[in-house]
Amino acid sequence: MINQMTKSTGTAGQVLGCVGDSRSVKLTNQLATSGEGQVWHTDWPGHIAKLYYHPTYERIRKLEVMIAHPPTNPNESINHVSFAWPKALLQDAMGKSVGFVMPEIANSIGLFDVYNPQRRRKVLPGFNWLYLHVTAMNIASITQAIHAKGYVLGDIKPQNILVNNQALPSIIDTDSFQVSDPATGRVFRCLVGSEGFTPPELLDRDLAQFDQTEGNDRFRLVLIHRVP
Numbered sequence: 220m221i222n223q224m225t226k227s228t229g230t231a232g233q234v235l236g237c238v239g240d241s242r243s244v245k246l247t248n249q250l251a252t253s254g255e256g257q258v259w260h261t262d263w264p265g266h267i268a269k270l271y272y273h274p275t276y277e278r279i280r281k282l283e284v285m286i287a288h289p290p291t292n293p294n295e296s297i298n299h300v301s302f303a304w305p306k307a308l309l310q311d312a313m314g315k316s317v318g319f320v321m322p323e324i325a326n327s328i329g330l331f332d333v334y335n336p337q338r339r340r341k342v343l344p345g346f347n348w349l350y351l352h353v354t355a356m357n358i359a360s361i362t363q364a365i366h367a368k369g370y371v372l373g374d375i376k377p378q379n380i381l382v383n384n385q386a387l388p389s390i391i392d393t394d395s396f397q398v399s400d401p402a403t404g405r406v407f408r409c410l411v412g413s414e415g416f417t418p419p420e421l422l423d424r425d426l427a428q429f430d431q432t433e434g435n436d437r438f439r440l441v442l443i444h445r446v447p
Contacts, residue, residue, distance in 0.1 A: 226272035227317050229259055235317070238308035244268060244320055256318065263320065268309060269394070270318035279316045281407040282308055284400045285393070290368040292434070293360050294387060300324060300360045302390040312374075317348035324389040328379035330443065334377070343384055353386040355432050358443075361390060362436060371397035371431045373409025376416045406430055416442050 233246045245262040252258070256271040271278060285305050292301045305319040332338040333354060339346055358380060365372060372390070379392045397409040410427050418438040421429065 227270060227274060227315075228272065229257055229268070229270045229384050232235075232386070235309040235311060237320070238310055241276050243246050244309060248356060260323075261320065265323055265369055266306070266320050267323045267326070268318055268320050270309070274315070277407060278394075279308065280400075281398050282316075282319050283433060284407070285396075288368060288401065290370065292298060293364045294357075297387075299383075299387045300389055301387075302365065302393055304393055319394070321393075324381050324391060327383045327389060330377035330380040330388070333382045346384065350386045354382055354388055355381065357386060358388050359440065362440060365390075366398070366433045366436070369399050369401070371409065371433060372436050372439075373397050373426075373431055374411045374413055374416075375436060375442055375443060376413040378413075378442070 227236050229249070229332045231246060234246050235246070237244060240445050244266075246259040246268060247262060248260050250258045250260055250267060250347060255273075256269055259268045259270065261268050261372045282305050286307065289304050290302070292299075303321045303324055307320050308316050309318045310316050316409060328342050331419045333346065333351070343350075362372065374392065374395050380388050380390055382388045395409055395411055398407040399405070400407070408427055408429065409431060412421065412426055416439050418435050421431070421435060423426075
């Protein structure tokens with residue numbers, strides 16, 4: 220067991236190296252924190268870094284597979300970031316991989332605010348039913364692109380989907396996806412699920428022991444589109 224006192228943390232001004240890349244990344248200011256790590260703004264325009272408290276071999280290997288096999292962005296032609304996909308592994312001064320750099324999703328709001336009529340009138344005035352339908356179709360299109368590469372999103376919930384004023388969504392928390400290593404067949408499972416957005420066949424299951432399917436994701440998509 221890893222001692223809680225030895226967990227990795229970032230500091231403002233810290234410089235991290237990119238694995239397989241001669242460039243470096245400087246942390247500027249902390250953006251968010253969670254139970255598994257920290258998110259930082261960086262000196263890379265339009266990119267942020269996620270640092271794990273306990274960067275295990277499994278986490279790092281999963282990121283390596285994702286970086287080597289990104290899905291096709293269905294909105295690349297209009298320069299929209301459809302998912303905050305890992306771009307490069309980050310390592311500290313000791314050469315230890317501690318996290319990754321990814322695109323920042325800017326000028327977007329959470330899906331709950333889009334679907335709630337009162338909130339929507341405040342934060343996205345003019346965002347009518349047509350925009351809502353387009354948003355739903357775009358979420359389905361992005362999910363299909365992720366599935367086409369063999370990934371399963373797993374923890375689909377409104378908090379993990381951001382939307383801009385053009386009805387273009389972006390999916391975040393991609394490092395929680397279920398990932399299959401095409402070289403070995405090993406499956407890095409999605410270990411998290413959210414109450415109210417879990418298919419009935421997964422209730423009371425140990426997600427660490429269960430391979431999820433695209434069908435599980437489709438059920439979750441139905442649930443999030445029913446959020447009032």
